[in-house]
Amino acid sequence: MTAPSTHTTKPATGIPALLKTGFINAVIALVLFSLMVGIRTEAGSEGQLTYWTRFGELASLVAAVFGGSIVIELLRQWIGPTGAEKLVPPAVQSGMSFVGRYLAPALLIFTLLVPVIFYNQRYILDLAILVLTYVMLGWGLNVVVGLAGLLDLGYVAFYAVGAYSYALLATNFGWSFWICLPLAGILAAFWGVLLGFPVLRLRGDYLAIVTLAFGEIIRLVLINWQTLTGGPNGVSGIPRPTLFGIPLNNSDEGLAAKLGIEYSPTHRIVFLFYLILALALLTNWVTIRLRRLPIGRAWEALREDEVACRALGINTTTTKLTAFATGAMFGGFAGAFFATRQGFISPESFTFQESALVLAIVVLGGMGSQLGVALAALSMIGGFELFRGLETYRMLVFGWAMVLIMIWRPRGLVGHRAPTVYLKKAQAISSDLVKEGHG
Amino acid sequence: MSGERILDVDQLTMRFGGIVAVQDLSFAAERRKITALIGPNGAGKTTVFNCITGFYKPTGGAIRLTHDDGREIALERLNDFRIAKQAKVARTFQNIRLFPGMTVLENLMVAQHNMLMRASGFTLLGLVGVPAYRDAEKRAIDLATDWLKRVSLLDRADDAAGNLAYGDQRRLEIARAMCTEPALLCLDEPAAGLNARESAALSELLLSIRNELGTSILLIEHDMSVVMEISDHIVVMDHGVKIAQGTPREVRDDPKVIAAYLGADEEEAMAVMESGS
Structure with a gap:
């Protein structure tokens, strides 16, 4: 793993932990989807309830959840627990401000x-x-x-x-x-x-x-x-x-x-x-x-x-x-x-x-x-x-x-705030400081 | 007590349910003077402040503010924002309350809201951009710049207020209160959390506000070096009642005050003083 070493509290890494997370999520998915997807019910031709099973779809969904949760876990460890923006290199940042x-x-x-x-x-x-x-x-x-x-x-x-x-x-x-x-x-x-x-x-x-x-x-x-x-x-x-x-x-x-x-x-x-x-x-x-x-x-x-x-x-x-x-x-x-x-x-x-x-x-x-x-x-x-x-x-x-x-981007696509008046130079205000309001 | 009074607190009582926070408190603050309200923690100082600035409605008593032109305002009858707007009483807070997501300059512009609202024709004229509003806004920026110079924050004008160091935030809050051009400035523990150098700068700032602008100041403070240095008059409270008042020298030597601060009886305090002198 090439997780940034600056973070003091790192989630458990390694293949067993990954497999464990994936397995837990897959079990939850199995429980949820077994009724939602695994069994399909419909009114029959004479009004009676007919049902049939769709284990193939169920299995593929559970497999997708298993694989997906491992991918997400890997991504999360790669990005680090917080401060995802800090990893963006300055060149990309200046490019983004140009685009902005x-x-x-x-x-x-x-x-x-x-x-x-x-x-x-x-x-x-x-x-x-x-x-x-x-x-x-x-x-x-x-x-x-x-x-x-x-x-x-x-x-x-x-x-x-x-x-x-x-x-x-x-x-x-x-x-x-x-x-x-x-x-x-x-x-x-x-x-x-x-x-x-x-x-x-x-x-x-x-x-x-x-x-x-x-x-x-x-x-x-x-x-x-x-x-x-x-x-x-x-x-x-x-x-x-x-x-x-x-x-x-x-x-x-x-x-x-x-x-x-x-x-x-x-x-x-x-x-x-x-x-x-x-x-x-x-x-x-x-x-x-x-x-x-x-x-x-x-x-x-x-x-x-x-x-x-x-x-x-x-x-x-x-x-x-x-x-x-x-x-x-x-x-x-x-x-x-x-x-x-x-x-x-x-x-x-x-x-x-x-x-x-x-x-x-x-x-x-x-x-x-x-x-x-x-x-x-x-x-x-x-x-x-x-x-x-x-x-x-x-x-x-x-x-x-x-x-x-x-x-x-928890504060939205454009999270920073532009000041309404300035003396020398308008500086964007980081979204960490701007309040959301409480009513 | 002599001299012209700006604030008269008469028999002020504040109860919260069964708890009496302030009991029959009477004192006065003189115009163009610095009056300090001191006392141990829980003495009811901030409650008095909240009554004066309209955040609490007193259970009993009267608070009278006399303006330069002799106009008298009963503060206990005004509520909420009207005390700041009409009676011209500005305040700061014990735990700093800036607008952290706005720039330093914007904080000072918000303080001039009422003046700017009138100048902008309650938004309608400002929306079409009449020159009168632009002039008013320019004057507001000039006043803000002037205050930023006084509190030496001019080079931080375009930074977010939330990014300032603690001592700078304290000074900015005072500058923001002063931008409302108040007759009476109420400061709730302005020196809390400041180091010795910052405290000295604060004392200088408050003295310059009194001497150059003639603004009357009422302050709550625990830092005795600041209180003793700049106060003209001190009121001491304990358990919701006034226990002493006078000049810094008188108060410092008052056995009741020492007893309240040391948490001892009057006799014990006398003994301590005698053994010390």
């Missing part, structure tokens, strides 16, 4: 060109729109979780408020998307403040539970308030967005006819793409500006130490409420976009799973980092599609990938 500097502009240019490059690939354009929606949601939640350190598990509630605001205003009053968009944001922000008030005194886990409950309440209200929301049937026939009043359809009034070009349904997709890109970039720009303003610094200070904030005369109540309201507003914008893109919304789209996914994006990206959140959304949503070929094993591979990333 130009990654964001390169990504932005690529994103701007996506509809040009993939003009004829509807699938990729749809996927890009989906990724950008989650980038925007991630950036919005990042204000609450990453900057202010308030763990919000019910973010989808604001997404739902925004979506239903636009859907109901547009279908009932015929208001245009561009009037409804700010209204959806304002309404979501209003609900953010409403949620904020009762949870101000709560911290950490308790805050997470209450926000989770809030998300469920909104969804249940949407299901049960049939007269307004249409209940489980949702709202359909939501108007498509227009380019300042010019519809993007095949009529004589449509944009294609006005420009004198042949109509193509792709025009609308490209328009939606640039719309969500603009909304996401607005979210990003506002967040970056807010971070450099006193309110943004107060959010981060609140995450670091709430008691010290109070001693400095910072009103922690309004500071938390503004964080909730700002995050909720961006969620509302994204919701309005979702409604206009789908043309149909129902409470099905706003389950806890969405909240969890957006939170996972923020955590995986590195809390507080804009670039990290964008990369995480790209890898979570785009990566999930990438594994489509694996069919039923998709979730398994995906879960594995997440576990591995969190082991190697």
